[in-house]
Amino acid sequence: MSDLKGKRRCRVGIAGFGTVGQAVARILSSGIHPELQLTHVCNRNVARKRVDWVSPDVIWTDSFEDLLDGEVDAVVELIGGISPATEWIESALKAGTAVVTANKQVIARVGGTLANLAATQGRHLLFEAAVAGGIPVVRALREGISSDRLVRIQGILNGTCNYILTQMEQEHVSFSEALSDAQRLGFAEADPTEDVDGLDAQAKLAILISVGLGRRVEVEDIPVSAITPIETVDFAYARRLGCVIRQIAHAELVVDSERTRAFVQPALVPEASSLGRVGGTKNIVVVDGEFGGETAFSGYGAGGEPTAVAVVSDLLAISRGAPLAQIPPEAGRGTDLVLPEFEAPHYLRFMIRDRPGIIATAAEVFSRHGINIDAVLQEPGWSKTELPFVVTLERCGSSVVSAAMDEIRQLDFHVRPPLWLPILSAEEGRG
Amino acid sequence: MSDLKGKRRCRVGIAGFGTVGQAVARILSSGIHPELQLTHVCNRNVARKRVDWVSPDVIWTDSFEDLLDGEVDAVVELIGGISPATEWIESALKAGTAVVTANKQVIARVGGTLANLAATQGRHLLFEAAVAGGIPVVRALREGISSDRLVRIQGILNGTCNYILTQMEQEHVSFSEALSDAQRLGFAEADPTEDVDGLDAQAKLAILISVGLGRRVEVEDIPVSAITPIETVDFAYARRLGCVIRQIAHAELVVDSERTRAFVQPALVPEASSLGRVGGTKNIVVVDGEFGGETAFSGYGAGGEPTAVAVVSDLLAISRGAPLAQIPPEAGRGTDLVLPEFEAPHYLRFMIRDRPGIIATAAEVFSRHGINIDAVLQEPGWSKTELPFVVTLERCGSSVVSAAMDEIRQLDFHVRPPLWLPILSAEEGRG
Incomplete structure (x- = not known):
C-alpha cells in the first residue's frame, strides 16, 4: 500500500451496511479524511440500503466479488457471524486487499490463521473495532505500551450487560425490565443470548489475551456465566458490601505455566474501583504491566459511531503506511490451556x-x-x-x-x- | 530505519541516566525486546553513574557527540530542560538518528520546528513519554482515534499536584505537609515550582492541543494558576458540594474561530466524575470526539518505570518501521490565540x-x-x-x-x- 502514501487515495469498500457500516460511510463522506475514498457498498438487497448522502460515484452491489474486482484497496467487513465473513476476509487478502473488520467471533477463532495469511500476502488485517468499540485498546496494547510485559487484563467488554446491570442497580428494576428497556433503546438485540450469556465478552477476551498477553486460547475454553440469574435484591446486598455487580472479563498469565487464567462472569466489584465506576453502555479495559503498573482505557464500547471511529482509524493506519503486523508469535503455537480456577x-x-x-x-x-x-x-x-x-x-x-x-x-x-x-x-x- | 526490520538490531543511546534513563536501560537489558540494543549511555560525570547490570559492551561517555559518532540508530533524550536538549535533538536528527524524548518543554515550545526537521531528514521524532508518562495518549490520539474529530481534552497531567491534593483531601494535612511528604517519597522535586504552579501541566497541555486538536498555541499563552493557596478547609467545603479538588488542564476548540480555549488551574470537580476519581500520582486524559464521544485514558503519569514504558514503546515503533509522522498541518501555521475565558x-x-x-x-x-x-x-x-x-x-x-x-x-x-x-x-x- 506504500504507493498510496500522500498520492492516491485509499479506495474503501464496505461489506455490511448496518448501523456501523452506515456510521463508517458517514465519516468517510464527511470530508475530514481526504486520503480515504468510499468506492463500494455491498449488502444483501442493497437497493433498500441506498442513501443519498454518499458520493454518487459509490457503487452499490449485492455481490462481494464486485469489491475485489473493483480495485478496492481496503475492504471493511461488517457482516458479522463466522461464515461467510471468514471466507470473504480470506478472499480479500488473497486478492491483495487489506481488511479491516469489527468481527470479534472471526478474529477470536481464526484470527491467527488469518494473520498468517495477511502476513504472507503482505497486507493488513486490522480489527480495532472488534474489542471495546471506540476505545483504541488493541492499538494501545500492540503499540502504546508494547514494551511492557502485561500480566493481567480485566475488563467490562459488553455494553449491553453493563447497561442492564446499571439499570437494575440504579432504577431498581428487574432483569427482564432492564432488558426490554435496552432492547427498546437499541442497546440489546431481539435475541440477547450472546450478550447476556457472556459469549460476546468471551470472544473479545480471547482477542485481548492474544494481543495483550501474547497467548492463544480456544474461545470456548474460557468459562462464561450468564447475568440472567441476578436479581434486584442482589444489588441491595452488594451495596451493603460497598460493591456493585458487573460482568467482568478477566485474564492473567499463570506464572511458570503454559496456562492462562481466564473467565467471564458477573461479579461483585468495589463501587469505588475502576471497574465499579463504569456505568451504562460504556466499556473499560484495565491492564497491569510489570513496568507500567495499572493503565485503564474507557469509553463507548458499542454503538455505530464509536465503532466506526475504530474502523476508520484502522483505514487511516493503512493509508499512512503503518508497518504490517508481524506474524504474531502466538499464532504458530498450539493453544494454551485455560485455567478457570481462581x-x-x-x-x-x-x-x-x-x-x-x-x-x-x-x-x-x-x-x-x-x-x-x-x-x-x-x-x-x-x-x-x-x-x-x-x-x-x-x-x-x-x-x-x-x-x-x-x-x-x-x-x-x-x-x-x-x-x-x-x-x-x-x-x-x-x- | 527500514533496513532494521527483522534484521539488524536497533542501536539505542541514552542521554541522561537519571530515574527514567535507568528504567529504560533496565527494560532494554531485560531481554524481552531482542530487537533493541542499548549501546551507549551519556551523562555528565558518567563514571559515578556506571552500573553493572547492563551489557559490558555498552559505552559510557560524558560526551553526546560519542552517541552520534557511534552509529546509534536512535537517541533517547532524557536530560530535560530547553538547552542543550534542543540542540542535541537537532544534531541527532541532522546526523540521521531517530530521537525519542520525554522532554515536554522542548516539544511544547519547538516541537513543530523539530517535527519539520525530522520529516525533512526522514527520521522519527517520538515523544510519548512527554505527556502523561506511561499512558499511551499521544499514540491513542494520533492513531487509535485518529479518525475522530476531537473537540475537547481535559486532564490531570501532573502527578505531583494530584498526589498533594489527594493527600490533603484524605489525610487532612496542610499543603506544606503534603508537599514534604511528596518530596520525601520522590514524587516532588526539591524545587516544586514547575509542578505546583502549573507550568508542567501547561507544557503537556500545549502538546495535547497540537496532537489532539491539531492546533498550535504558545505555551505561555495558556493561563496557569497555582495549587499553593488551597487549604485543608477547602476540601471540607468541596465535599459538602459533592466535589474534590484537582489540578485540571482543559483545552477545547472554539467553534468558528481560530481560538483555542485553554487553561490549567485547580478546580472543584464532582467526586464521581472521571477526573474526580483519579487519585495519588495517577494521571488521566479525557477526550471528547464528535463521533466517538468520551474516551478516557488513565494510569501512572510519572515515575521511572511507567515513563520508560512510553520511551521503549517509541523505540519499538521505530524498530518496527512505523511510518514517519507527516509534517503536522499545524506546524506550518502561526500560533492560535488562546482564549482563557470560560x-x-x-x-x-x-x-x-x-x-x-x-x-x-x-x-x-x-x-x-x-x-x-x-x-x-x-x-x-x-x-x-x-x-x-x-x-x-x-x-x-x-x-x-x-x-x-x-x-x-x-x-x-x-x-x-x-x-x-x-x-x-x-x-x-x-x-
Whole structure:
C-alpha cells in the first residue's frame, strides 16, 4: 500500500451496511479524511440500503466479488457471524486487499490463521473495532505500551450487560425490565443470548489475551456465566458490601505455566474501583504491566459511531503506511490451556422457604469443604416463604465453592436456585 | 530505519541516566525486546553513574557527540530542560538518528520546528513519554482515534499536584505537609515550582492541543494558576458540594474561530466524575470526539518505570518501521490565540475577621457585576478572628468573577487573600 502514501487515495469498500457500516460511510463522506475514498457498498438487497448522502460515484452491489474486482484497496467487513465473513476476509487478502473488520467471533477463532495469511500476502488485517468499540485498546496494547510485559487484563467488554446491570442497580428494576428497556433503546438485540450469556465478552477476551498477553486460547475454553440469574435484591446486598455487580472479563498469565487464567462472569466489584465506576453502555479495559503498573482505557464500547471511529482509524493506519503486523508469535503455537480456577471471597445469595436450621445446614457443608464463612446478611421485610439471605465467604478457590454449592443446591429449602458470585477487588481473581 | 526490520538490531543511546534513563536501560537489558540494543549511555560525570547490570559492551561517555559518532540508530533524550536538549535533538536528527524524548518543554515550545526537521531528514521524532508518562495518549490520539474529530481534552497531567491534593483531601494535612511528604517519597522535586504552579501541566497541555486538536498555541499563552493557596478547609467545603479538588488542564476548540480555549488551574470537580476519581500520582486524559464521544485514558503519569514504558514503546515503533509522522498541518501555521475565558459555576472561599455586614458587602459587589450567588456555606467551630466561609456562584464568565474578586480583595476584612476556583462538571469549562 506504500504507493498510496500522500498520492492516491485509499479506495474503501464496505461489506455490511448496518448501523456501523452506515456510521463508517458517514465519516468517510464527511470530508475530514481526504486520503480515504468510499468506492463500494455491498449488502444483501442493497437497493433498500441506498442513501443519498454518499458520493454518487459509490457503487452499490449485492455481490462481494464486485469489491475485489473493483480495485478496492481496503475492504471493511461488517457482516458479522463466522461464515461467510471468514471466507470473504480470506478472499480479500488473497486478492491483495487489506481488511479491516469489527468481527470479534472471526478474529477470536481464526484470527491467527488469518494473520498468517495477511502476513504472507503482505497486507493488513486490522480489527480495532472488534474489542471495546471506540476505545483504541488493541492499538494501545500492540503499540502504546508494547514494551511492557502485561500480566493481567480485566475488563467490562459488553455494553449491553453493563447497561442492564446499571439499570437494575440504579432504577431498581428487574432483569427482564432492564432488558426490554435496552432492547427498546437499541442497546440489546431481539435475541440477547450472546450478550447476556457472556459469549460476546468471551470472544473479545480471547482477542485481548492474544494481543495483550501474547497467548492463544480456544474461545470456548474460557468459562462464561450468564447475568440472567441476578436479581434486584442482589444489588441491595452488594451495596451493603460497598460493591456493585458487573460482568467482568478477566485474564492473567499463570506464572511458570503454559496456562492462562481466564473467565467471564458477573461479579461483585468495589463501587469505588475502576471497574465499579463504569456505568451504562460504556466499556473499560484495565491492564497491569510489570513496568507500567495499572493503565485503564474507557469509553463507548458499542454503538455505530464509536465503532466506526475504530474502523476508520484502522483505514487511516493503512493509508499512512503503518508497518504490517508481524506474524504474531502466538499464532504458530498450539493453544494454551485455560485455567478457570481462581481464588476470591465469594457472595452467595439464597432464596428460601424459611424454617429453623437452614444456616446451620449450609454452614456444615461449607465447613466440611474447608470454607470459612465471613458473614451472614439478611435484609428485613421479606416474606418467610420467599426469603433472600446472603452468605459471604472468606477467600477460597472457585472450584471448592462450586463443589460446596453443588451439594447445597440439592437441599430442599430453595425457592429458586442459589446464586454465587465472586467478589473481585483489585487483588482478587488471581490464583 | 527500514533496513532494521527483522534484521539488524536497533542501536539505542541514552542521554541522561537519571530515574527514567535507568528504567529504560533496565527494560532494554531485560531481554524481552531482542530487537533493541542499548549501546551507549551519556551523562555528565558518567563514571559515578556506571552500573553493572547492563551489557559490558555498552559505552559510557560524558560526551553526546560519542552517541552520534557511534552509529546509534536512535537517541533517547532524557536530560530535560530547553538547552542543550534542543540542540542535541537537532544534531541527532541532522546526523540521521531517530530521537525519542520525554522532554515536554522542548516539544511544547519547538516541537513543530523539530517535527519539520525530522520529516525533512526522514527520521522519527517520538515523544510519548512527554505527556502523561506511561499512558499511551499521544499514540491513542494520533492513531487509535485518529479518525475522530476531537473537540475537547481535559486532564490531570501532573502527578505531583494530584498526589498533594489527594493527600490533603484524605489525610487532612496542610499543603506544606503534603508537599514534604511528596518530596520525601520522590514524587516532588526539591524545587516544586514547575509542578505546583502549573507550568508542567501547561507544557503537556500545549502538546495535547497540537496532537489532539491539531492546533498550535504558545505555551505561555495558556493561563496557569497555582495549587499553593488551597487549604485543608477547602476540601471540607468541596465535599459538602459533592466535589474534590484537582489540578485540571482543559483545552477545547472554539467553534468558528481560530481560538483555542485553554487553561490549567485547580478546580472543584464532582467526586464521581472521571477526573474526580483519579487519585495519588495517577494521571488521566479525557477526550471528547464528535463521533466517538468520551474516551478516557488513565494510569501512572510519572515515575521511572511507567515513563520508560512510553520511551521503549517509541523505540519499538521505530524498530518496527512505523511510518514517519507527516509534517503536522499545524506546524506550518502561526500560533492560535488562546482564549482563557470560560463559563462555570464558581467556588469562592474567604478567610475573614468576622464582623456584621461582610456578606452584604460582598453580595453587593457580585450583584453590581451581574453575578448570582448560589449559596453561602459556613462550617461551625472556627474562630471569629480567622473564619472561613464559602460563597458559590451560579454559572458565569471567569473574567466577570475575576473583576468582582479584584474589588472584593481590596476590602479590609480578609485575614488571607480569598480563593476562587471554578466548579467543572462534565458540561462546564466550556464557553
